[in-house]
Structures are given as C-alpha cells and as structure tokens.
Amino acid sequence: MLNRDTARIKQDISKLYIRRFCKLPQIETKYFFKKPVKICGICGLTIFLFLSGCVTNQNKGYSLKNKISFEAKAKTHDDDEKQKKAIVLFNNGFQLINNDPISANALYHEGITLMPERWEAYYNLGITYIKLYDNERAIKEFSNALKYNAPQSKVYNAIGITYQSMGRNGDAIKYFKRAVSIEKSPAIMMNIANIYQDTGQTEEAIKYYHQIEAADILNLPLHANIGILKYKANDFKSARDEFNQALTKEGENIQILYYQAQTLLMLGEYENALNVYQKIIAKNPAEFESYKNMGIIYEIYLGDMVKAYENYTAYIENGGEKAKDIELWIDVVKAKSKKRENH
C-alpha cells in the first residue's frame, strides 16, 4: 500500500527515479530539462516518449504519436507488427507497474497509440495512476477500459478503490456494489466491508465479513480486518484473537504484527507485546519505533533497565526521530539502574 501521507515522495518521485537509474549507462539530454541532466538510456527514452505524448495532446511542438504514425506509413509497417510492438510495450509495462509506475505509465501510453483496442492496457494504465496518486486520471482510464469490453466487475472495483482513495466513500460503495452485483467476488465484498468499517457502520461491515468467511477464501486479510474492526470498537480481546488468526492463516506481515502488538499494549499484555515487537525487528531490524516501545515496556512495566537501555540505544542507532527525548530516557534508565545497584 502506498503511503499517501508522504506527499513529499509523491512530488519527488520523478527525481528519485532518475537518481536510481543513473547508475546505468548514461546519455545526455537537453530537450526536456532546463539544465542538462545525465540520465540512463531507458529513462531518457521513456520520459521522452511520455512527455512527447503529452505535448502531442496539446498540439505543441514535436508529436511522437504523429511521428510514429508517419514512420509507420513511411515504412509500411503492417498492423501485425504494430500489435507485436504494442504487446512488448504492454508486457514491459506490466513488469514495471508495481516498482516503477512512471515508466510503466509511459509504456502503456505508447502501447495504446499502437494498439488502442485492448481494455487491459487502459485498465493497467489506470492502476499506474492510482500508484501515482492521480486518481482522476485513474478513473478516466478505467472508464476507457469499459469502452473496450473490459470485465465490468473488475473495472467497477478499480473505480471503487480509486474513489475510496479519494475519500469519496459513497461513490466507492456505489461502484463496489455494482461490481458485486455482477460478480460475487470476496475481494470486492471485503472492500465494501472495509468502507463500512471506516465509516463506523460496524454491523454492515460484519455482515459482509461473515459472507466472505463462508466463502472460505484463504488469501484475503479477513481476520486482519475483523481484528481492526474489533480494535476500533475497543474490544481488544477479540481483536487480539482475530490478529492471531490472521497471522496464522493469512501470513505474517509487519503491518498486522504491529497491530497485534498495539492490541496487546492495550490489553496490558506487555510481555506478549514484546514478543511481537521482536518478530517485527526480526523481519525489519531498522524498525526503530518497535525499539522505542520495547524500551518503555522494559523500563516501566518490567523494570529491566539493562534491556531498556539496549532498546532505547537501538532506537537512536536506527535513526529514531526523537533521539533527544530518548537520550534523556537513557540517562534516567542509567540512574535507575545505579540506584538499584546501590540498594
């Protein structure tokens, strides 16, 4: 799940992209940046194609679409060759869509100019826009997919998710329900339940969760979501049980482990919480917030100053943001430790 709170990343994504790929063989470009920027060949080509496409739409300057079209006529490329090239572009886009949505976006755009009748291209293009937080464009592309006979339930679900990302829960539910009326997909029902949960309609949410439970779909985060619902209702015991089931049946991931640990803190089960935080650290040793929470448990609830010291120190070493506060706590821990020694 992309972290939508980090808007900075959203804005700087292009820069990061360039920085990452500049380790590859470089070419110099002077067409699209005010200052000459060294970028890798693939990046350069992709951005070039992407931007040139945009320019075409505005009827400004050099049009890649026209160029390709012209070249196609000039070279008398037949439709098959176009399609072959489009497929290659689409497949490359498919490979990049999760880790490099910008490049994927450009490849889909180019592919669509060559082969505009494939709904998959619009659908995947829409997904790239979701990943780039451009929800309006995402909805537009999903709507385009529908024009080319895309499976309706799939597209409505995608539109529903986009609306949910935009905070337009009413519209999201409307599209999700349309999707479910076509295909009783547990995944879509889960999205509906989640929106109900988010909007405090607990009973409706539970109703949908139960329907999913009956379908017995193992790879959906059903228990995790029920756990979240219980947590929000301050029913921490039930939440703990659901998270336990989620971790057993739906696989261990850091997000659920964090929720589980948090639930255990609420229940005052500090030792169990420690175990969960240790699992989180085992999965991601740089997870500094876990060190902080473990330090507090050791210092305050278990009275183990040595372990508290170790965890507070680990928090600072792993780039914990509130290092100065923690340094003070470390001093306190040292003092408490000395006091005990004196006793």
Added chain:
Amino acid sequence: MKIIKSFHNQVFVCLLLFVMFISSCKTIEGKKVEKSTSVLKDTFSEVELLKERIKEWEEYVNLIGYKDLSLDTTLRLTEGYLEAKDILFKKEMEEYEKASEGHVVQGFNHDKGEMRQPKQDYSSLIRTFRILSDEYRYKKGADAIHYALGYALYEQGERDEAIKIFEGLVRNYPQSIYLPEVNFRLGEFYFETGQMGEARESYSRVLNYPQSVFYDKAVYKLGWVYYKIDDFKNASDLFMSIIDRTWEGKSKETGLTEESVSSLIMSLNRFKNMEDVVGYLQSKGVRGYTALVLEQTGERLIQETRYEGAIHIYDYLTKNFSDNPNMPFIYEKMANLYEWGSDKGSAVVKKEMLVYQYNHTAEWYKRNYPNGSEKIDSLISKTIIDVSKDYHLKGKNETNAKHLQKAIDGYRNFLLLFPKMPNYKEINLLLAEALFDVGEYNEAAVEYEKTAILYQEALRRGEIAYSSLLTYAVIFDKFKNERETVINKAVRIFEAYGKDFSLSGKLGKAHYTISDMYAQIKAYGKAREILIPLTKGKDSVNAYKRIAELYLLEGNLSSSEDIYSKLFSISKDPELQEILVKLRYRIGDEYLKAGKLEEAIKKFNLAFTVYPDSDIGESALMKIGVIYEKNKEYNKAVEIFKKYLSRDDIPPDREAEARYRLGYSQIKLSKKENGIETLNKLIDWSGGRTDNIFIAKAELLILKERLNIYLDLKITQPFEKTLNKKTEFLNNILKSYSNISRYKVPELLTEIFFSMGTALENFRDSILQSERPADLTKEELEEYNFLLEEKAYPYDEKAVKVYENGLQIGREYKVYDEWVQKNLERLAAIRPVLYKRGFVLKDIKPIFIYPEPVMMEAGYAEQRYSKN
C-alpha cells in the same frame, strides 16, 4: 489278521489239489466210482450219493487187517470221502443256520440242546490213517497218508500230534511235494505258539521253493518273525522284497502287497528314529512305492501322536518327491502338525508354500492336473483364507502393519486366483477391512464399494456401502488437504446407494455423516440441506436438533434458537429445555459482548424464566444484575440482586458477589447508608474469610467512602488543630488500607496503593492549599509558604513511593490493570522525567484489496489480489 484267514482258504485249495492229484491215478475202482457217480447224478439225490461215497470209503478201509489195501485206491476213495464229508458238513451248517434263524423267532433255545451245531468229524479218517501210516510207512505215496493224517488232526484240533506228524514228514520225506505247505504249516504253528526260532527255520525252508504258492506268504511271515523279535530292518527288507516282486504301479486294494506295504510301514515306524528310516529308504534307493510308504508312515506317526517324526518324514517327502500329486495335502498335514505343536510360524510358512507352489497357475498343477482339480483348488483357497485371516487377526490385535499387509496380499491373491469362488465377495469384504485396519483408507473405501456391488441383497449391500462412506469420513478427518475430493466421493456413494442405505437402516446415519463432513469445512448450508429429508421422517426431532446445532456452529444463534424453541414447544423434552436455556444464555453473552445490553437482558431473562431453578437460570439472573449495574441502572440492579439473594441454596461465592454488587449499586443510587449496611453485613456474614475477592472489595468500598470524607476535609485555621485532625484521619485510612492487604488478592493491591497514594497526595495538597493566617505580611507569607512546602514535601515523596509500590506489585504479579495505569499516571504527573513515557501508536486502518494489473497474452485476466 487277514493272512491267517486266507491261510485256511489256501489249505482248502491245497486239499483240493491233493484230491485232484490222487484222483489222477488211474485205478479200476476209480473208474467205477466215476461211472457210478455220473449214473447216480441222474437217478439219486445228491445227498444219497455222498453218503454212498462215505459208506464206500468206510467199507473199503474196514478191510484193514483182512486184506492188503491198495494205497492208490485208498487215497482215491479218501478223496471222495473228504469231498462228501465237506459237502455234507456244509449242508448241515446251512440247515442249522436256517433252523436257528426260525427258532430264534419262535423262542428256540440252543442252550437246551434241542438242536446242536454241526461239527466236522475226521475221527474215522484219523483212526484209519494212523494204522495206514504205520503199515505203509515205506511205501510210495506214504507221505500223502502222513500229510492227510496231519491235516485231519490239525483240523480236528489235535495240533501237537499233527505237528509231530508234519515234523516226521519233513524229516522222513525230503522229496515230498507237500514240504512247502507242511513247512509253512509248521511255521504258522511255531509263530502262533511264540517259538520264533523254529518258526524262522520253518518259513526259511519254504524259501527253497520259489515256485510254491507258499513262497511269498513264507517271506511275508518271516518278515513278521523278524518284526516280533524286534529286528525291524530285516523285517522291512523282507516286506520290501515282497512289494518289489508284486508291485504293479500301485498298491492293490487287498492282498499280500497291501499287507506288505502296511507291514513295512509298521516296521519302519518301529525304527529307533525317523532319521534312521530316511537313511534306510535312501540306502534302498527310490522305488515306485517309496512316496506312498513315506506318506503312510507319516499318517501312522500322526495316529501315534509322534508329530515330530511325522514332520521329519514329510519334510523328506516334500524335498525329494515334490512332483507327487498328493503334495499339497502333505503340506496341509505338515501345517497342521506344526499347529498342533504350537509352532504357528512354521505352520504359516508351510501354508504359504502350499499356496505358492501348488495353486492352479503353478507348473506342478498344470503337470499333475491338466484338467484341474476341485479338491486342490478347494484346499488352496481354504488355505489362503486361513493364512490371511490369521495375519489379519494378529495384525489387528498387535497393530502390526506387516501382518496386515500380508493379510491384504493374501486376500488379493485369493481374489486373483479364484474369481468364481462362492465366497469371493466375503473375501473382498475382508480385503476392505484389512486395508482399513492398515490405514489404507482410500483403497479400503474403493474395495468396500466393489464388495457392495457384488452383493445382490440390498440390505447387505447397504451395510457395506455404508462402510465405504464411513471410510471416506475417516479420510476426511485425517487428511485435511484432500477434504474437497473426499467429500465428493462420499456424496457419490451416498447418492448411489441411497435405497440400499434405506433398506439396511443406515440412511439416517449416512445423512448425518455427510452433513458432519460439510459442517467441518464450514459449508453449513449444505450440511443443513442434507438433513432436510430427515426432518420429514421418524428422526425429525434429532434432525432438527442437528440443524439447530449447525446454526450454532455457524454463529447464527437466532435461527438455532428458533428451532430449539419450536422443538421444545412440541416435545417438552427437558434436555431440549436445557439446551434452549443455555443457548439463550449464550446469545445473551454475545449481545453483551457486542454492547447490545437490552437484547442481552431479554435473552438472559428468557433463560432465567424458562429454567429459573437451574444453575444457568441463576447465572442469567446475576448477569442481568451486572448489566444493569454496568449500565448504571442501579435501581434495577438493586432489584435484581435482591431477587437473586432471595433464592435458596445460593453457593457462598455467588452470594458474596451478589451482596457486594447490591451494596455497590445501593451506594451508587445515593443510598449510601443502605449500601454500607449491606457491605458490612457481607463482611459479618463472611466470618473473617480472606479468600474471596468480593469480601475484600466490600471492605475496600466502605473504605473508599471514608476516603472521600477524608479527601473533603480541609486544613483551616487554627492550622495545628485541623492539621492534627487530618493527620489522624490519614493515618487511620492508611492503616485500614494496609489491613485490606490481608486479603491475598493481587488485583486489589494495585487499587489499594493507588488509594493510599491519593490520600497522601491529598494531604500534601491540603497542606499547601491550607487556609493562611490572615495577619501575615508579604515576607511572612512567603516564609509561611516555604515552611508549608517543607512540611508537604515528605508526603509527596511518600505518595511517589506508594505509587511505585503499586507499579512494582503489577510487575511482580504481572497484573497490568487500570489501577497500575492509574499509579503510573500519577507517577508520570509527579515525576514526569522518570515516568512520563508514550508508546508509538499507529493509526489503524482496514486493509483494502487493490486491483492487480492484468497480463496481455492470456487473452483474459485472471483476478489476483494485492493488499496495498
């Protein structure tokens, strides 16, 4: 003994030969007799003729002393005489027998001598021939007179004299043609009288006449002489020599050969041990009858219960005569012998060899029984079944997989070899059972079904098909990965054999079995659906019960309650009533958990009213009170707890709880006096018990009321006086809290420490906020405040220590309740550097399922999900 009887016959034959010999001499008298006989046959009766002959002989021999009789004539007439005597004797015997039969019917008594049994009388002949033998001793043919005399004496019972006559004949007539017979007769006499040396000599003399009809008999009897003197080897040699001479490929039913075989076997059986027997036979080389002898020797040993010897013989037989057509039966006998000797292992080995080597696919079988043998097939099939059943039983009892596997192999072998045997289906069923026992459930289920198909009778077919269904149920339980496939197979069986299940009375069980399987995969809808047909039959109540249980499992409590409610209204079954009450109680709990207090109260109320005198009814009433209490509807809570306490036989712990809650609710209702009174009564009622949390809580609650009074007490002027009053109050309060710690309830200790801390902090604040004297200057006031702070500070320190104790108790008892948190909150407020800490808590949001990109080549998009 047959041979002795046959001997008499032989003697008679000899006599006839003798008569014929004598009659071959041509004399005048002979011709006359022949002529007269032929004439008389036509004109006189036969009896008259015979009597005439006797008379003729008597007349002739009466001439002794008057006339020199012709020896030839005498012998010739004697021939007619003996013949006539013999015929007449027979006739007399016939008449006697006829007469005795008739008289027996009419009550004839032989003992009274009314009719005597005829007796052959040779006295005339003996008398006459004694004279002749003496007078004609040196004449030609005298040996015949001696022989006839000896014979008559022997027959007349005068054996000693007869033997003397025979011995004289042997001694005096070495060329006599009667010597083989006479020696044989002598042998017989000596044998019978136990004179084995003489018998051996007499029989041995017969061996000088190999052409004699007495030769084989003499050899045979000589064998017996050796047998009698325990020389079994020589006996066996002689018996074998007869068999060798007379064996015609097989033993005759009767006669000397068979007698010799039998005698040989007897002799062999008397050998020192069976190793010697085997060694002896080996030294003799293989004969056509060796196998037969060995086989019968074994049988004889079995009859004599000499099982080990029999096994030894059979072992030699099986190793050296494996092609013998009787070999399967030898193996069967060996197996039996081992079983009788309690060596079941060896018995099974023999049976397995029998099955393996002699079934109808074996070369031996094809060679010996090209057209098949029902007898062998029957033996093999019976043996396979016996061995397999034996392995099956042992394997099952000892949970020995190897044995069970052998049983399975055996049953399979039977099914392969004997597809047309009438017990084929029974064995197929046993195979299924064995597969089940060894844990090969899938194969077992298939075999059960195969067996079911073989049965014509629907009832039995249904029972066996039901076994198949149950086997699938076991697979379903044991192998969770295959559940979907297994349930489909079970359903197929269920649908295919529904009618048979019905006839065999298994239909209901089959319905429940399938339903349970569906329930386990949480397909509750299908689990209920399969039970619907049962709701229309005799078992409808149980079917509905199960449906209700399925609703319960699914979490659909209200549907379950509906069914139980209807069932109870129909049957009024107390068991159902209890289930219904428990269910309502449970639904109440569910509502309680979900925060639906009104619905919860309704259900608890129903549970209580339906079954008020039960434990569950009592618990329900308590729950209602607790809900009212938590919902701050204290007047209702008071009412309920009073109702609860009005009941009889309340368990003491529950009564303590109810009394505490009543007091608590009364206090909350601002009926403090009533509340305190109720709580005090509880403490009095407890009789000093320190093991009940509610008694401790009651004391704590009473103390809390005192704490509230203390907290409100302000320090005013005159300072010293009010300070002392508050100090005294504080000390009392602290002492009382300390006293409550005698209740060993860690959960309350944290609250106690918090309350003590609160009291101490209040004291500190009361000092600091105490009323200032009115006439102080600014400087004096500052100094006064400073002094107050100095006085207050120790209480601040004391409060921190008490709160820390509360925290420490939490650590020690691992109790992290709200009171620990409150202690910690106060510490954080008083000593923030030391205790103010904040966990990093993340914003918890549901996990949405984001669309996944779709591949292009596939032509269609397979939906995949990602958790973003």
